[in-house]
Amino acid sequence: MSAEETTRKGKGTVFVRMEVCKGCSYCIDFCPTHALDFSKEFNQKGYHFPVLNRAEDCTGCDLCGLFCPDFAIFGARWKDLDEKRQKTATPVEP
Amino acid sequence: MSESLDLHLALAETELENPVLPYLRQDRIPHIWCPGCGIGTSVNCFCRALTDSGLDLDKVAIVSGIGCTGRTAGYLNLDSFHTTHGRAIPFATGLKLGNPDLNVVVYSGDGDLFAIGGNHFFHAARRNMDILVICVNNFTYGMTGGQVAPTTPVGPTQTTMPLGNFESPFNLPFIADACGATYVSRWTVYHVRQLAKAMKEALNKKGFRFIEVMSPCPTLYSRRNRLGDGVDQVKYYKENSVIKNGADTKDIGLGYQGEIVVGKFVDRERATWLESMNDHFSKVLGDQFKPYGGKPEGV
Ligand SMILES: Cc1ncc(C[n+]2csc(CCOP(=O)(O)OP(=O)(O)O)c2C)c(N)n1
Ligand code: SF4
Ligand code: SF4
Ligand code: SF4
Ligand SMILES: [Mg+2]
Numbered sequence: 001m002s003a004e005e006t007t008r009k010g011k012g013t014v015f016v017r018m019e020v021c022k023g024c025s026y027c028i029d030f031c032p033t034h035a036l037d038f039s040k041e042f043n044q045k046g047y048h049f050p051v052l053n054r055a056e057d058c059t060g061c062d063l064c065g066l067f068c069p070d071f072a073i074f075g076a077r078w079k080d081l082d083e084k085r086q087k088t089a090t091p092v093e094p
Numbered sequence: 095m096s097e098s099l100d101l102h103l104a105l106a107e108t109e110l111e112n113p114v115l116p117y118l119r120q121d122r123i124p125h126i127w128c129p130g131c132g133i134g135t136s137v138n139c140f141c142r143a144l145t146d147s148g149l150d151l152d153k154v155a156i157v158s159g160i161g162c163t164g165r166t167a168g169y170l171n172l173d174s175f176h177t178t179h180g181r182a183i184p185f186a187t188g189l190k191l192g193n194p195d196l197n198v199v200v201y202s203g204d205g206d207l208f209a210i211g212g213n214h215f216f217h218a219a220r221r222n223m224d225i226l227v228i229c230v231n232n233f234t235y236g237m238t239g240g241q242v243a244p245t246t247p248v249g250p251t252q253t254t255m256p257l258g259n260f261e262s263p264f265n266l267p268f269i270a271d272a273c274g275a276t277y278v279s280r281w282t283v284y285h286v287r288q289l290a291k292a293m294k295e296a297l298n299k300k301g302f303r304f305i306e307v308m309s310p311c312p313t314l315y316s317r318r319n320r321l322g323d324g325v326d327q328v329k330y331y332k333e334n335s336v337i338k339n340g341a342d343t344k345d346i347g348l349g350y351q352g353e354i355v356v357g358k359f360v361d362r363e364r365a366t367w368l369e370s371m372n373d374h375f376s377k378v379l380g381d382q383f384k385p386y387g388g389k390p391e392g393v
Contacts, residue, residue: 015110022129025325030284030332047129065112066142066286069134069324070124074112081110 010035012060012077014052021072023047027064033057036064114141119171126165130324132283132309133163133230137170139286140201140228143293154197154297157186159206162236162311163229166201180210183218186225194368194387197226197297204231204245208264212244219273219302221367226296226303229266232311240314249350250319265347266306271360276301278343278360282308282331285356292358301366308354321351 014036021043027050028036035057038048050073052058058075065074118141127133144151151172158167160179167174173196177185182200190198200207207215207229218225234252235241242252245266246259255261270278277296281289289307296303310316310327321327331354338346339357346355365373372385 015112017112020124022124024130024323026130026135026328029325029329063286065114066138066290067135067283068138069127069131071112071114071118071134071138074114076110084110 008078009056010058010060011079012058012075013055013081014050014058014064014073014075016050016073018043018049018072019045020070021047021049022070023049024069026067026069027073030067031064032061033059113145114138117141117144117171118169122169125169127162128311128313128324130310130312131162131236132232132307132311132324132328133166135283135286136228136230136289136307136309137166137201139283139290140170140293142290143297146290146294147297149197149297153195154199155186155189156199156201157182157189158200159202159211160237161203161206163201163203163232164206164237180206180212180214182206183211183214183223183225183227187218187223190223190225191368191387194224198224199297200225200227202227202229203236204229204233204266205235205241205243208244208266208269209235216269216273219270219275219304222274222276222301222364222370224300224302224366224368226305227270228293228305228307230307230309231266232309232315233263234311234315236311236314240311240318245348247348247350247352250315252315252318263348265343267304267346267359268343270302270304271343274302274364275304275360276362276364277303277305277358279304279356279358280306280308280346280354281356282328282335282354283310284328284331284335288337288356295358299361301364308348 035054036050037053039051060075060077062075155173156167156170157175158164159182167176182202186198186200231245233246234243241254242259244264247263251258267278267280277299279292310324312324335354335356337357338355343359368387375383
């Protein structure tokens with residue numbers, strides 16, 4: 001099991017391209033389960049970006065992804081991710 | 095570093111990418127829009143609408159005028175046209191009539207579409223040109239420094255109205271309705287799901303379609319009027335919007351920081367300009383006339 005799977009806590013997770021985030025806080029304020037907070041760290045441009053501090057509350061609904069004006073975040077359900085990965089996995093040569 | 099940050103870094107290296115990225119010209123991202131500007135959110139919704147519409151993207155063209163919103167055409171990975179100020183609609187009209195197979199979308203600002211471009215809007219709607227017009231209404235001329243726009247409500251200060259605006263603003267859905275648009279709706283960038291759905295619905299409809307998207311301009315409109323950041327304006331949209339589908343458009347003008355009526359107001363059928371022309375000349379000229387564009391009779 002990968003490190004990522006052992007840290008699965010909720011139904012979904014988010015993917016953040018922290019370097020294109022402009023710290024507007026749309027995703028943080030409008031996440032229906034309040035799963036996100038601002039990072040303590042800055043990105044290269046000097047903005048705080050979202051981190052999933054309450055991973056157990058993330059449903060993977062992708063509302064953060066719809067709100068983001070900078071295309072810097074999106075959410076996905078583990079269920080859908082697993083399906084997608086299975087489909088794209090290269091079959092092992094016998 | 096926190097545990098969650100480690101997780102982000104791990105996930106960032108996986109094969110997954112943001113579902114809207116293929117719709118964007120990635121070499122041009124990050125875009126120029128300010129932190130907390132709502133234009134990007136509307137574009138994000140538009141990308142989802144394109145996916146959901148099932149349209150062949152090779153047959154979708156996007157036309158913008160000048161302004162911050164006018165940058166949209168340049169960021170979308172479609173056939174994009176960045177036209178002169180106020181002339182997106184006449185350009186789109188030519189594009190549509192030259193190639194009626196295209197689904198033509200005009201994406202521009204309130205100043206571009208209703209100040210310098212107002213006349214074009216009225217007549218394209220009156221003629222029922224088969225185009226979709228998406229207007230990002232931030233109540234100001236963003237790109238040029240926050241001058242008063244024909245949409246600025248009475249009250250707020252603008253660079254050209256330093257003591258507050260006293261001119262009555264346009265009620266955009268009312269204009270579109272009165273001029274004969276086949277589809278009219280208004281949403282804010284708080285209503286992301288509804289907006290994406292409206293865009294999808296409008297993309298799949300015929301005739302002159304209009305969507306007003308209320309969107310914050312934190313840099314010029316909000317800051318000047320001490321309304322906080324972009325997110326504070328979006329919270330105001332959240333708290334003060336009422337959904338009234340089918341509302342009479344004459345009753346839904348916007349006041350300064352007042353109630354916002356959102357929803358779908360008009361959804362009607364009307365012959366497009368091209369259909370009317372073909373129909374008319376077929377009647378007048380009979381067999382001498384070969385209908386242009388769409389499917390000829392009986393084929
Ligand atoms: C013919 C002409 N007149 C004036 C301008 C200056 N100008 C550029 S953008 C703009 C207004 C933009 O306002 P809006 O359409 O609301 O776009 P926003 O920046 O708010 O998204 C003006 C007046 C111009 N570029 N061309
Ligand atoms: S995917 Fe949904 S629940 Fe998870 S952080 Fe984003 S908005 Fe919140
Ligand atoms: S909505 Fe996007 S740009 Fe704004 S804070 Fe979240 S990730 Fe950053
Ligand atoms: S000036 Fe206003 S409209 Fe233009 S990008 Fe900045 S916030 Fe957006
Ligand atoms: Mg504007």
